[in-house]
Every structure is written in structure tokens, then in C-alpha cells.
Amino acid sequence: MTAATVALPPNRLSRDALPTLQAHLLSPQWREPRIGIVHLGIGNFHRAHQALYTEEAMLAAGGDWGICGVTLQGNVGKRNALMEQQGLYSLVERGPDGAKVTVIRALREVLAMPADAAAIFARLADPLVRIVSLTVTEKGYCRDAKTGEVDLDDPAIAHDLAAPLAPRTVPGILVAALRARRDAANGQPFTVLSCDNLAHNGAALRQVVCSFARRLDAALADWIAAEVAFPSTMVDRIVPATTDAECVSAAEQLGYRDAVPVPCEPFRQWVIEDRFPQGRPAWDAVGAQLVGDVMPFELAKLRMLNGTHSTLAYLSMLGGFDTIDAAIAEPALRNLIHAMMTDEIAPTLSLPASFDIAGYRDALLARYANPALKHRCAQIAMDGSQKLPPRLLATIAARIDAGRPYRRLALAVAAWMTFLRGHADDGTRYEINDPLADKLKALAASAQRDTVALMNALLGVREVFDAKLAAHAAFRTTLDDALRLLQQQGARGAIAAWQ
Numbered sequence: 001m002t003a004a005t006v007a008l009p010p011n012r013l014s015r016d017a018l019p020t021l022q023a024h025l026l027s028p029q030w031r032e033p034r035i036g037i038v039h040l041g042i043g044n045f046h047r048a049h050q051a052l053y054t055e056e057a058m059l060a061a062g063g064d065w066g067i068c069g070v071t072l073q074g075n076v077g078k079r080n081a082l083m084e085q086q087g088l089y090s091l092v093e094r095g096p097d098g099a100k101v102t103v104i105r106a107l108r109e110v111l112a113m114p115a116d117a118a119a120i121f122a123r124l125a126d127p128l129v130r131i132v133s134l135t136v137t138e139k140g141y142c143r144d145a146k147t148g149e150v151d152l153d154d155p156a157i158a159h160d161l162a163a164p165l166a167p168r169t170v171p172g173i174l175v176a177a178l179r180a181r182r183d184a185a186n187g188q189p190f191t192v193l194s195c196d197n198l199a200h201n202g203a204a205l206r207q208v209v210c211s212f213a214r215r216l217d218a219a220l221a222d223w224i225a226a227e228v229a230f231p232s233t234m235v236d237r238i239v240p241a242t243t244d245a246e247c248v249s250a251a252e253q254l255g256y257r258d259a260v261p262v263p264c265e266p267f268r269q270w271v272i273e274d275r276f277p278q279g280r281p282a283w284d285a286v287g288a289q290l291v292g293d294v295m296p297f298e299l300a301k302l303r304m305l306n307g308t309h310s311t312l313a314y315l316s317m318l319g320g321f322d323t324i325d326a327a328i329a330e331p332a333l334r335n336l337i338h339a340m341m342t343d344e345i346a347p348t349l350s351l352p353a354s355f356d357i358a359g360y361r362d363a364l365l366a367r368y369a370n371p372a373l374k375h376r377c378a379q380i381a382m383d384g385s386q387k388l389p390p391r392l393l394a395t396i397a398a399r400i401d402a403g404r405p406y407r408r409l410a411l412a413v414a415a416w417m418t419f420l421r422g423h424a425d426d427g428t429r430y431e432i433n434d435p436l437a438d439k440l441k442a443l444a445a446s447a448q449r450d451t452v453a454l455m456n457a458l459l460g461v462r463e464v465f466d467a468k469l470a471a472h473a474a475f476r477t478t479l480d481d482a483l484r485l486l487q488q489q490g491a492r493g494a495i496a497a498w499q
């Protein structure tokens, strides 16, 4: 069923339609807020998570926290689709008991780089904008994996250093905007709020931004370091990509066409370091947790959820499971994930005594089993070169330091390496979507069927594997055993054998 084959309602979702959509609104009361937040990376995750919390916060406690969303990929199609609906879209929460459709109003404006650069920087210069938040994924930080500083080898960074007033990258845009704020009459910065899956995401972004600024103007870098808050957060909600079927379903539920509905699970969580010198929405009034230290929550989520998500994704791409719920329904694979979380990941976490890690694990397994979401493994398998270090390799390093086993984690790394050959066990080919795709595919191809050559080639990719881990003899031995098992028995055989 696609939007092209089903008769959709003639009218598009619009603010004029809202009086007829009361059943799909968080509240009938609503004052159109002025824009107080610019969000970089207006993808499905932001629209299912921060935008929802922010609308709820404004309903609970008021405030001008309307959102200006910015797409950085030059995606004017996404901008046009949302602006044709005056920023409105439907959020479709899909659980085992059915779907709940909510029309979200917090998004007031959508702009696209570079087409709307002038409007974007005018918005960033507006003193009413007190928060710039981001969901740009790991690769959007332009970060040198070894140093944590800005990646000077990135051509886009080189462009922005050469043309700092016409930036295209996140560091370049943030530094140009903060420079303008420093030089303006009131000299007030905005708070920079990372909402990406990185450990210490606020501090990581601060290091990238300050190192970029320092290449241009040491005084500006010092001002940013001293005056700009970069709180860390942990964000959690499983949000698949939008499909045609989702558009049809949203239209049937609303009676209006929505070109950009967002599917998501019912679960959501947001843990935020409470450091907002310029103020913030009342997120704590609507379920977000404002804390002093996000780290314990960040690591639990990165390692327990994202680490097993990536494990499921790569074993599934090889073994032929299309979605996460189909993969976790495979008993041997579910057992492997359960044991990985229990025996290899959870022991690396330093959690408050009140944190029920077994309950967290069981809740994750139930979320993965949600049959209504159809979260595609191929979506999660993207960008592995950026995702593996924080999700799996840091956990392996912690296990090595503790002198504890990590064979299931090693199988996940071996599955990623095997995945880079570009075909499933049955020969089905798939695309490798990754910032390093060309390099990784060439290395995998050069190794042909030689698993030792494959391991040596990929362990040499310093953007992914640091030299210490790559040289660790026991890790190499375990990895090679897993690679050979995957090659000899396929993913399904390896899962059964590697319990």
C-alpha cells in the first residue's frame, strides 16, 4: 500500500485544520509561541522527542520556546514539505495495543542550509533564541576520533576555516553564530544542547567547537569556553524512518494529508544536565529528568540499547532478518542479546543503587519486540564507523581493562566487518551507508575470503579502532575466531554456536 495507490484526503494538514483535529492535540489551549530554540538536524528523531517534550513544556508552563528547525543536508524537500504544513506534522506512537496520532505544533519554522543561510543566521542572532539544540548524528560533529578535536582532514571543515562567514558544518555554523552573539550589543550567547548518541555529548561538542574557533580566533575560543554552556543529555526513543504506508495511515487517521508523519514507539526518556544560563522550557514538568551528571544514564543507554541495536543490525543484515522485532523473535539471537547485556555490558556500568539494570534490560527486549514499529535493521546498520566506537568498542576496552570476557561483543564487531563485504549470507547485496563507505568497502573487498586479511585491514582503520585495541592479542584472536565462524556457518549458525 503506498500513498500513490490509495485515495488520500484532498486537503493538507494545516493550522486552519486544527479546530477539526481536537482529538489529536495535546491540549485545545495553545498560544502560538515566538521562536526560542533553533534545532539543527530536523530529522524524525527530533520531531518525535525534543519537539514533543517542548510543546508539552509550553502547555505546562508557557514560554516562547517555539522551534526553528534547520536541515543541514541541503534538503529543501524536507523544508518545503514541513513549511507547506506550517511546521505541523503527526506523531504516530505505535505500540502492541495500537497507534496514537498527535499533531505537534511546536515547530514554527523550517529552514535549509545553504539556501536559507541568511535567514538561519538572522534567527541565530535573535536574542530570543536562547537554545541551539542538535540531532546531527555522530558524523555531524566532524570530530577527530583520536583527539576529540575538530577533524582538520575533513574537507568541509577546511572549507569553513577558509570561509568562516559561509560555513556549512556544525562547528562552522555554531562558531559563526556565537561570534555574532559575542559582538552584538547584549553579547549574550545561547546554550548549545547536544541530543546525539555520544558519550559526554555536551563536552564532546564543546571540544570540537572550541578547537574549530581556536583555528580562527583565540579570543573567540576563550570567550566560548568561558561563556557558552554545553550541557550533556541522554535521549531515548526508537523512531523508524517514515514510509509511504505511514503517510497513508496518518491521512486515514487525521482526514488530512501529512507528507511527513513520524512513527515512533510509545517509550521515551530524556535526561538533561541542568545548565541553561539563558533559561529553558519546563521540560522537568513533563517527564524529562534534569540532573547534575548525565553520564551514568548516557553509558547505560549507549551500551545497553545502542550497542545491542548495532549487534542485532549487523547479525540481521547477514542472517536475513529485516526488522528488529523479527530478529529478537529468533530465540537464539534473543538469548545472545540477553546474555550480552547481562554478562558483558551491564558489569561495565557504574549506576546508582536505585537503577534496576535487569529491569532496564528486560524493558529493552520488550521494546525491541514491538511488532507495530517495523524498525529496519538496515537503518540501524548505517554509519557503523561512527557508531561502533561509543557503542561497542568502548565496552570491549572496559572489559579488557577489567580482565573480563567479551566474546559476544567481539562477535558484534566481527559481524560489522563481515557486513562490509556488502552481501548477506544468502548472497543478497545491500548498500553500505557510511561516511567511510568507499574506504571500508575497498578494504573488505581486498581481503576477499581471507578472514585474517579482513581483520587486519579493518583494524587498521584508525577512525574506528585505536592502535591499542587493534594490537591487543586476545581481542584479535577472539575476533578472528568469530570472523571464521561467521564465514563458515553464516550469522544464524554463528549465533547458535556463539552463545
Ligand code: CS2
Pocket: 197, 235, 236, 237, 238, 239, 305, 306, 309, 310, 379, 380, 381, 387
Ligand atoms: C539506533 C538509534 O539507528 C540507530 O543507530 O540505534 O537511533 C536508536 O533507535 C535510538 O538511539 C533509541 O533511542
